[in-house]
Amino acid sequence: MMVTGVTKRISAIRFAMLSPEEIRKMTATKVITADTYDDDGFPIDMGLMDPHLGVIEPGLRCKTCGKKVDECPGHFGHIDLAMPVIHVGYVKEMKKLLQSTCRSCGRLLLTKDQAQEYTKQRNRMEELTGDSFESSYISAESAKDASSKTICPHCDAVQLKITLDKPTTFREEGHKLTPKEVRERLERIPDEDLVVLGIAPSVCRPEWMVLTALPVPPVTVRPSITLDSGDRSEDDVTHKLVDVLRINQRLRENRDAGAPQLIVEDLWELLQYHVTTYFDNQTSGIPPARHRSGRPLKTLVQRLKGKEGRFRSNLSGKRVNFSARTVISPDPMLSINEVGVPMTAARELTVPIRVTDRNLDIAKEMCARGPMPEGTVYRPGVNYVIRTDGRRIKITDKNAETVAEGIEPGYVVERHLLDGDIVLFNRQPSLHRMSIMAHEVRVMPYKTFRFNLCVCPPYNADFDGDEMNLHALQSEEARAEAKVLMRVQEHILSPRFGGPVIGAIHDHITGSFILTHKDSSFTREETMKILEKAGVADLPKPAVKSPVERWTGKQLFSMILPTDLHMKFKSSICQKCSECKKENCENDAFVVIRNGQLISGTIDEKALGAFKGRILDKLSRDYGSDESRAFIDKATKIAVGAITIRGFTTGIDDEDIPNQAKREIDDAMVQARMKVEEHIAAYRNGELEQMPGRSLEETLEVEIMKVLGKARDTAGQIAGRHLGLENSAVIMAKCGARGSMLNLSQMAGAIGQQAVRGERLSRGYWNRTLPHFKQGDLGSQARGFIKNSYKSGLTPSEYFFHSMGGREGLVDTAVRTSRSGYMQRRLINALEDLKVMQDGTVRNTANTIIQFVYGEDNIDPARSVQGDAVDVDDVLLTVLGDKGELIAQIQEKGVVSYGIQDRDMLETPEDSEAGEDSDFDAGGEEG
């Protein structure tokens, strides 16, 4: 019977040091020979591969516990060292101990009162801070105090100065202390003095820091690999232990044979070296031990340390079964909650189902289908059946039916994924909690994972070759938690800023713009096509009845809004006129929704977009996640419907401008260049007026940058005059779907100044950027100004300059990812233990109060209204909804533009510029 649901917890782990006696007592065997296997390939008794130390070969049994591979955890052995050797990890502690205790009587070099004073302080500190860490400062202080004494207060012996010759040699006034002597001294330190120095005598005696016995880890910890050629390749740790054993052996023989002192000492030192590198092969001051191939050995510390070490790689992160990974692709017909799983993957991933009386027949039927059911329609099969005794039976086509017969209640059937199963979906890097969300499975043909495009922003995914991971959940608790807490619809609002992270992007925004902008209208056939996908059954009354029935886009969009929705806000096509005409805006940029009817305004990024969509914001906060999920699903489909009917394309001819405009741009460029020349001339003649706090050269640079910046803007404006809203590229830029007007003006007008480190280009050759220019040329062309546009094409030197700017961007991105990754790791590590307690305080594991009230108002940022506890405007609007005159009064007061919160701080020109550029350049590099 499989044991489940046992909720035993480890309550604590105590750390301690092993004494030599303990090491000898706990071992399965003593290891004495450096040889591992005999000529027949059998492990030698009392060798490093002694079968008492555990089994690594399948089929064999452990000689100590009698268990098989995977059951036997392995057993320690030990090596008796011929001479004591110092443990590298504790040299600093030993130095401290030697320095602060008497060389003859072993007592701490402090009087009783002094020692007591320190103990008192220590206890007090422990009492106050609740952990032993802070108190370590006090023990360090007491050690420092003691080591400064020159005469023992207990026996009046004169103390000599002890120094540490790194890594492991102690000297007393130049005279070398052997590990044996060190051990003798440490032995003399009484227990009560250790407490003062911060050592717990109950778990650690200082003489144990000088090793007399060395534990040999079980073979399971250092398994040897059999190569294809049949040769055995031993683990690095085994190699190192062989070295230790060999030298240990020689040392013992030489010592017993009464060899000269010099030889014994040399061997002793060699043994010390091997034991040192056995612990840490990166000890500073000694050369690392190397493999025959010249690669440094990976010994104990290296196994634990760092990113690939045991702690970070195996203990903090674990490998899982029931997961899948493949390329992703879009599918706007799926709900945001869903994920399309290819059949091949669905047949590998399984969900355990406990057989009961009620599902016995279904379970039998599924099992009978075997692991690969035939037929074009996907039907779930079964990969494994787990019997009541815990045995797993693999289902094959052959045994499927016989196993199915035998299924009875209490069995567990591992069936294939089905539509509606909850799975976790993830894209690396998992920077925030929205990087792993729970989706419902939709099993589909072909070989990619598919999901709704609105879910791209939280995963930061695109489809240029990205891959994602999927995990099938295995327990009822996990599924319940995932469904309640991790479902996509629960994450529409980001805890980072209290706004939506899931929302329309790219074509969906263009689509909704086309649908709702100004007086767009659709025939009956078109209307039906758009609405049927969204599942809207009732057609409203047509806005125009003759000559043909036509429905306005605003009408269609209103169909998917909740009927009691009231909203007012500005679209992103808003021109930011000095005086807002509200509903009468000629750009149709003022959105008014009354009783779920879109009265005026265009639905674009500000309404639906990820990070900005005001409607999404409002719906998911006030109407709940189900409602807003339904809205996003429908909006996706309507937008796609609208854009399909109208058709939408963009190309290089979207940046066409008349010849007249081109000439104007050229003129502007010539003028800018002349102006730059003027500035340079003024500078050369010393007529340039220096800016306060700037050198003359800097002043010139600032002036030139100003002129050239202006020149690019003028070019952009000239080009912009000929790019109207009938232009597809402009539509995308204006409604926030993709690109910006800056991008367009760079394509049609001029690219402008290229910069490295925020300055004009200046490096390259001696006093010039390229050999095409004269030395010391400060003119616009020589310093990286590009007067051409992407469309007209760049001159060779311009192209080179553009690459220089581009390279900086790439380097920047590379540096940034690693730096910010490390910062985030540190932040997470520092903050991970903080949680809100039942009493509303925020505390850490030491139970220290970090905040008395979370965030000073106890508000969940994910539920906040872009940081505010309550949307005051909305409260007023809701309560005073039918009292028109009162609202008018509030509006006139103009404390804030009522109902309109223009607080999208996400929107800065720089942000969009940088984001856009890197997206174009770096796309498709993952994978």
Add this chain to the structure above:
Amino acid sequence: MANKSTIEVFTRKGVDEKVAKLLVENGYTYTKVARANEKTLRKIEKILGEKKLKRVLNAIKTKDRAPKKKTAKPLKKPKITKKDIPAKIEPPTATEIKMIKMLEKSGKTLPRAVIKDLSTRIEDVKLPEKLLAQVLDLACERFEGHVIDPNESVGIIAAQSIGEPGTQMTMRTFHYAGVAEMNVTLGLPRLIEIVDARRVPSTPIMEIHLEEEARNDLDKVRAIASDIERTTVIDIADVETDISNMEVLVKLDRRKMERKGLTPIEVHKRLSKTKGMKGLIDLREDNIVVRCDEPSYKKLLRLSEDTKSAPIKGIEGIHRAVIRKVGGGYVIYTEGSNLEKVLGHEHIDKSRTTTNSIMEIHEVLGIEAARNSIIEEASKTLEEQGLTVDLRHIMLVSDLMTNDGEVKAIGRHGISGRKSSVLARAAFEITSAHLLRAGMTGEVDSLEGVVENIIVGQPVTVGTGAVNLVWSPTKKGGQKK
């Protein structure tokens, strides 16, 4: 009844109970009597009579007064005028008070920020009380709906919310902020600097506001700025080394000196006080000469260098001061920072003058100020990059960093290095050292944090892992057991 203990205090000191009762009934407590000045003593005398008073005073004095006087050293009161202390919270307006009272009546609470938001909107609107009650009710309802769940792992959310936008930030170190002439570290490097709690930021900057009377007077502002800005000899003069006469010639530049408001005599005076130059300074014509007292070229060269960098006036650490008109008045921005000295300067608005050096704020103004400064600096950095991060996240980080009274860094030398769990520390950085130390001191890891539990493979202690459901079967209900 309440007087009983008060009487007891007297009797314990040896005062007759009757007398004590009399005193208390007349409103005199022990401390009042003990600290009574002549005037009050005379009043007491009237009640008790001379004899009794003396007895009382004797009783009090012998046992208590004498040692107390010793400890009560006259404290040097720091000179704080009222204008130095900025009003922390604005007093509530009439509308706000009205709302607070209405809330009190219904037993609900709303944060002041929400009340303020509401009141500014309805200030002049005649809103019937009934409607206002409705508004408040709805606001309370919404507020309660937005409250955070217990056991929420707010720390991880905060860390993610600050770390995630890090990838979107620029690396570009230099940029201008407000003042075009000055470079400030911004973006990711600045954010890292803040969480690292560096002693000195890579570009320290001060924003010095001035008092009302000086704010609009450009000449005065210029004078203050030049008083603050560190001026060295090389800024106002050319320094030449005269080898033949073994002396350093300081050729003063009239124009530069005028701009700094200095006269040759002042410079001479200041230089004479400089370390290592005492008695070696001469004023020759309008120039200053530094004589070398040893016939050594090495010494002469060093003297020349020392002279060049000798400070004439200004505050240490402040390399440059720039004046900007911001809003109604002039503000001085400085490169380099020295909050303590600047605050000591005249005409400085102490309540608004700031620096971007968090450690300096901590040292001068204390931990609460440092906490606010971290929040301020971090949110400014994020905002400048166009990234919105909820203030609560930044607050949490700041509160954690300043929790125990000193500014601790996020990382191995700060918070992470001082965690109580061995395993958590080992999993972060310097694995082996932590494990070895744990063995020596016999540390116990009580597995209360997140990583520790992941390491041993059990549910973590935050979120849904923090709660347990216990079912104790009753004999009647469950038939099987």
